Amino acid sequence: MHRLAQLDHAHVWHPFTQMRDWLRREPAVIVGGKGTRLRDAHGREYLDANSSIWTNLHGHRHPKLNAAITRQLKKIAHSSALGLANEPASRLAAELVRRAEGGKRDEKPAGRAAAGAPHLKKVFFSDNGSTALEVALKLAYEYTRRTRGAKSKPKFLSLAGAYHGDTIGAVSLGHIDVFHRAYAGMLFKTNQVMSPYCYRCPFNRAKPERDDARNNRKCHWECVGLAEQKFSAQKKKGQPYAAFVFEPLMQGAAGMIPQPVGWLSQVTAIARNHGALLIADEVMTGFGRTGVGPATGGKRKVEPLFACQQEAVQPDFLCLAKGLTGGYLPMAATLTTQKVFDAFLGEYEELKTFFHGHSFTGNQLGAAAALASLELLETETSIQQRTRLEKQLHDELQPLWTLPNVGDIRQVGLVAGIELVKDWRTRTPLAWRERAGIRVCEGMARRGVLTRPVGNVIVLMPPYCTTKAQLHQMISALAESVVETFKTRQ
Numbered sequence: 001m002h003r004l005a006q007l008d009h010a011h012v013w014h015p016f017t018q019m020r021d022w023l024r025r026e027p028a029v030i031v032g033g034k035g036t037r038l039r040d041a042h043g044r045e046y047l048d049a050n051s052s053i054w055t056n057l058h059g060h061r062h063p064k065l066n067a068a069i070t071r072q073l074k075k076i077a078h079s080s081a082l083g084l085a086n087e088p089a090s091r092l093a094a095e096l097v098r099r100a101e102g103g104k105r106d107e108k109p110a111g112r113a114a115a116g117a118p119h120l121k122k123v124f125f126s127d128n129g130s131t132a133l134e135v136a137l138k139l140a141y142e143y144t145r146r147t148r149g150a151k152s153k154p155k156f157l158s159l160a161g162a163y164h165g166d167t168i169g170a171v172s173l174g175h176i177d178v179f180h181r182a183y184a185g186m187l188f189k190t191n192q193v194m195s196p197y198c199y200r201c202p203f204n205r206a207k208p209e210r211d212d213a214r215n216n217r218k219c220h221w222e223c224v225g226l227a228e229q230k231f232s233a234q235k236k237k238g239q240p241y242a243a244f245v246f247e248p249l250m251q252g253a254a255g256m257i258p259q260p261v262g263w264l265s266q267v268t269a270i271a272r273n274h275g276a277l278l279i280a281d282e283v284m285t286g287f288g289r290t291g292v293g294p295a296t297g298g299k300r301k302v303e304p305l306f307a308c309q310q311e312a313v314q315p316d317f318l319c320l321a322k323g324l325t326g327g328y329l330p331m332a333a334t335l336t337t338q339k340v341f342d343a344f345l346g347e348y349e350e351l352k353t354f355f356h357g358h359s360f361t362g363n364q365l366g367a368a369a370a371l372a373s374l375e376l377l378e379t380e381t382s383i384q385q386r387t388r389l390e391k392q393l394h395d396e397l398q399p400l401w402t403l404p405n406v407g408d409i410r411q412v413g414l415v416a417g418i419e420l421v422k423d424w425r426t427r428t429p430l431a432w433r434e435r436a437g438i439r440v441c442e443g444m445a446r447r448g449v450l451t452r453p454v455g456n457v458i459v460l461m462p463p464y465c466t467t468k469a470q471l472h473q474m475i476s477a478l479a480e481s482v483v484e485t486f487k488t489r490q
């Protein structure tokens with residue numbers, strides 16, 4: 001075993017990992033990377049098929065990002081945001097606001113949403129996705145108390161299967177039983193509403209875009225109706241929901257569950273009509289991951305960077321992390337409106353201050369990387385890369401429908417989830433102890449392709465620089481490993 005692997009085994013405790021399994025085999029120790037490739041301590045190379053858990057955008061060791069960080073390093077790495085402003089964080093906040101409004105470079109943010117809808121204007125920096133959600137949660141909670149009265153008990157609604165991070169507030173918003181059960185006693189109660197998991201629709205409906213009226217399986221948006229009931233029931237109690245928290249277009253950790261076109265705009269409109277603030281968790285979906293979106297009239301005016309923009313939804317809180325720095329450094333941002341900001345203004349002694357912050361808030365290296373990443377995203381090359389990857393991902397995944405253990409293939413933009421089942425006809429799930437998802441990913445790793453499953457859903461989320469041949473290799477490795485895994489089972 002490599003010396004570094006020995007050190008790891010001796011001392012490192014890994015996230016979301018059964019360490020007994022971990023200690024049974026030598027881990028790949030990553031010592032380098034370039035573009036979509038990762039290299040381990042033995043010199044073996046792999047393709048980074050999940051962008052290092054959904055973080056990397058433009059590939060590893062990108063010259064532009066490296067240069068931006070190096071330039072910043074020559075000035076200063078970090079100074080506190082408590083009592084001080086800094087150059088890259090100020091510029092980044094302005095850029096994020098501009099992009100959240102869907103504005104083009106050098107354009108004033110133009111209100112794209114309906115008149116009167118809030119505009120994201122203020123940026124609160126933190127370190128990771130969980131803290132980005134904590135900030136939104138605390139702001140929404142206190143904003144609600146200040147606007148509805150200090151006696152009100154703000155309540156939150158999130159989606160079934162929701163995952164919003166691992167700190168206590170973020171876990172309270174989540175609804176993945178295996179992650180949350182053990183800590184139930186520490187959590188505050190939030191409510192959940194059904195998410196549109198069309199593949200396992202309890203109403204046995206076809207997807208709305210594939211209406212199958214002949215078999216009486218036409219979708220009547222029953223899930224939207226359920227959401228409306230939740231909001232109105234809570235309002236009737238005299239305690240309307242303070243906020244609706246959601247991952248727009250696709251839920252990640254829930255198993256790559258896409259929302260049918262129109263779901264997001266409908267449910268968020270209902271939430272708004274019932275007085276709830278909208279908290280969009282774009283930690284996974286942000287920065288172009290959900291694709292360049294539908295073209296309007298043959299030509300796109302603005303390339304949407306955020307999933308919400310594809311359904312013209314204007315949230316009150318936009319939570320960003322993972323891809324913010326191109327996946328280079330731990331940094332997050334919570335964008336919010338002037339209205340929320342104003343509720344925290346007051347005289348010093350009124351104590352209306354938002355008492356929250358982290359040591360590395362507004363970190364300068366992270367902000368410099370994020371600025372360079374945003375610039376890259378706007379280049380013609382990046383837009384072309386993403387358009388091509390989205391199409392190739394779609395086209396090359398189609399043949400996998402013929403594999404008997406592939407139940408569903410779900411794709412939103414540059415994110416794909418392949419759900420493995422016992423039998424595609426009955427959609428019967430596989431038993432946990434079969435570890436099918438893990439075994440398929442182990443097979444892929446032997447073929448030089450790295451990704452991690454979400455249960456029995458295999459995730460493909462390639463960095464934007466992935467070449468045609470590399471994506472082909474990822475999908476071939478996936479198909480071969482599925483065949484191999486289920487062959488050895490029988």
Ligand SMILES: *Cc1c(COP(=O)(O)O)cnc(C)c1O
Nearest residue numbers: 128129130163164165252283284
């Ligand atoms: C990863 C993730 C988080 C948590 O982010 P961390 O940086 O891991 O704390 C929150 N929400 C979504 C949707 C995520 O994918």
